[in-house]
Amino acid sequence: MKNAEKKRVLREMLFARRFEERCYEAYVERNIGGFLHLYPGEEACAFGVLEAAQPGHDYVITSYRDHVHAIKSGSDPRRVMAELFAKETGVSKGRGGSMHIFDVANRFMGGYALVGGPFPLAAGIAKGIQMQGGDEICICFLGDAANNQGTFHESLNMAALWNLPVLYVCENNLYGIGTRIDRSTAVIDQYKRVSGYNIPSAQEDGQDFDLVYKAASKAVKHVRSGKGPYFLELMTYRYRGHSMSDSNAYRAKKEERMWSGRDPLIILRDRLIEAGELTKEEFKDMDTEILDEIEDEVIRFATDSPEPPVSEVEQFVLAENDPWVRGGVK
Amino acid sequence: MAEIMYWEAIRRAHDEEMANDPMVIAMGEDIGVVGGTYKATTGLYDKYGEDRVIDTPISENGYTGLGIGASFLGVRPIIEIMSVNFAWLAMDQIFNTAAKVRYMSGGQLEAPVVIRSPGGTAHQLGSQHSARMEKVFMGIAGLRVVTPSNPRQAYGLLKSAVRCNDPVFINEHELMYNMKGAVPDAEYFHPLEGSEVARQGRDVTLFGYNISVHWCLQAAEQLSKDHGIEAEVIDLYTLSPLDREGIRNSVSKTHRAVIVEEAEPAVGVGAEVMAIINEECFFELDAAPLRVSALNIPIPYNHALEKAALPNAGDVVEAVRKMFGV
């Protein structure tokens, strides 16, 4: 990837960081309700993988920590924020919320709240791709703790058995809420757990965009070429609590400091500065521009948008006027 | 109109729908090479191949979720869960994904899957193979639930369910796969909503579904013979959404109602139909409605105990006699 391209990615990653931080504020201001899970610290994972894939063409599915994956898949950030603000203009028309961002036009197949739920859905999307005969792949991003669900094993088995074009990306941030991985999981290295299903896998530093991009390029190529599923484990860290209701009191300060020193934005920024592609001032300007954009466009749009009409509360439960409900009679 | 068995009717619906649309697939445990525990997919593996007639691993939540995910892309899976008792393991994907995805995506995604499973008690299969779960499925918004009482319905309901864009759960019955009945020779799509009058009557309405329709019909004959009571039998082949209009119409005519369910009474079909009667036509009633249900116990293995746990036609007759004081 050329440095100029990386500069674009850095800007997108910075946008994602500021977007999430603004969500935090909006939550405190009570413009966002419910559960809110933020992504700061983990940006290189989504960006490295999706830069190596074809967002909008490939299908993406993930958990509740889903805003950034949707935006990188092509969702309009204004409509993602509007969803968080529970507005009719939100990607899911205000019916989904933070944990249920959907943007099917961009092949972002949703954020799901049940830990491990998307594993089989991703395999199924891959089955659909296989039946249609296209060259798309399905990319499923989930956390480390999700791998202790039965769906992990059930889905890996079926994906391998039926040679499905699915890339499982494990964002290993070392915690499932407040439980550290070594207290919940017998095998710490997640990429080793898939060998029982004959699925090729790799582990990579999830803080370094370049490394993620390289590892993901290999993974995507494998899956797209028809060789079946692949599992990519990315070692990362979230800089905030699990969700807004999390005290975040369970992590050692030393550990947090160590990971703050490995901020994916800073790593990429410094590399570009060193290469002469970027100056500190340019980066600052970029940041100011992004902050303005978020305030003037994203937040304004979400604030000014209408809420869904209460009269439509029963819409979207079942298909409307489906003729087969009446036995095919129109 | 040929007389065919319930399982043959289901097999025919599979075959026609798979021939009609290459995106229709069948999946489940032992449905391919073996042809299905109750033969409902016999011969389809040879005809359509292993990519469309899929023998799954024993991973109920996994393969149900896989079918749901595939349906997002326009695949139309017919998923067989070998016994409804095993459907508990797939509840996460059925309820949390299939039933909710249209709503929580603001109408962007739908999950047009069909999930079929034998849902009643057979003989001496013990507690863990005798669950009746229709009450569980029918309580969930976003899911359609139908339950065929004869081969014609089994055929036509599956045909419509495959084409409908909603997730549909089809509650079949282990004891009914060998039941014979007339099925139209021409292609036939049964409505997914409504109810049928299985027997006309004027004195009392017996509400049944799936196997209990047959208990109601037997009871109605006996009541006619022994007491001159002419019972109307309503076949509630749709459990969700229940046919409020059909329930109201019949009770407004007979002014009495007995609901017959194979499951335990709590939070069940009987309770729900009674609530609808209350809401729709309370002042039409000449007597308090009754329900005939299973005992509220796990199903025993011992033959006599098992029989005691489940309702039958005699219990329906007793209930009606009590209601009429005869």
Ligand SMILES: Cc1ncc(C[n+]2csc(CCOP(=O)(O)OP(=O)(O)O)c2C)c(N)n1
């Ligand atoms: C089936 C289920 N069980 C429990 C929860 C509560 N819960 C939400 S997130 C979470 C931790 C998941 O951790 P991980 O998979 O590592 O993802 P991360 O949040 O770290 O990105 C738990 C226990 C849930 N949402 N779903």
Ligand SMILES: [Mg+2]
């Ligand atoms: Mg985690």
